[in-house]
Amino acid sequence: MMTKINFAGIVDNSTIDYPKKLSAVVYLCGCPYRCPWCQNAELVLNAGNCKPTEIDEIIDQLKENFLIQAVCITGGEPLMQRETVELLERIKSETDLLLKIDSNGYFSERLREALPLLDFFTTDVKAPLNERYGEVVGLPDQWQKIVERVEMTLNILKRWNHQKEARTTIVPDLIDRKEDIEKIAMLVDDVGFTLYTLQQFRADRTLDPGYERIQSPSPELMRELGRAAKKHLPKTKVQIVTQQNGFEEIKTKT
C-alpha cells in the first residue's frame, strides 16, 4: 500500500532555506506546540491546504525539478509524523539532493532515525531550558516535559558532526532579553552548533491574533542580541535575519 503523509505543498525554488544552495521546500502538517506568535497556523492546526498525500507524489515533484541542489523539509513540525522518515529515505535513495530538516526538537526519538539521512539539521532553541520554554511555545503547563525532550535532542546533536543550526525567534516581551539569549548561546556552544540564527518576529497572520498588534523587534535590538550571543560563540557563525536587511552576520569586534 502507498504511504500517505499529511502535506500542504512544495515551494519549488528557495535561496534562503538551505545555506548556499537552491532548494525546494516541502511543507508538512501538524505541530505539538502552540507558539502564540507562530505564522504557520494552518500547518500547525492541520487546516488550509493540508491533506494526506502519497509520498510518491512528493518524490515525483522533486524529481521533476532540475534546478535544485537540496530539499528542506519543514512544517509545522516535520518529525511529528512517523511517515517523515520514509519520505527522507525515499529522497535519499532516489535523488542526489542534499537533505535538511527544520525542526522544533520535540521528537528526539524520531530524530535518531532521521539524522543518518540528513546533511543539515536546524532546530529551534526557543528559550532557556526552564519554565520560560513552556510560556514561549504556548504550553506553560507542559514545560517540564518539553524541556526534557529538547535536552534529549541537544544531547543527540552533540554527537552528530554535520552542519547543524540553532534558531531563536525574538518576540517582544516573550523572549527578547539579553540574559535569556546569553543562556541560549551557552547551550548552542555546548552542543557545538555550526550556526546560530536569531530571527525577527513578524506580526503577520499569527496563531494568537493578539500578536498581530505587536511590533517586530528593531534591527538595532536584533544586532544587540546577536552581539550578546556572539560573546559566547567565538567559533560559531552568528547571524540575525530581519525584514529590513535580510541576513546579517554578527562578527566579533576586533
Ligand code: SF4
Ligand atoms: S512556530 Fe511553534 S507552533 Fe509554529 S510551527 Fe514552529 S514550533 Fe510549531
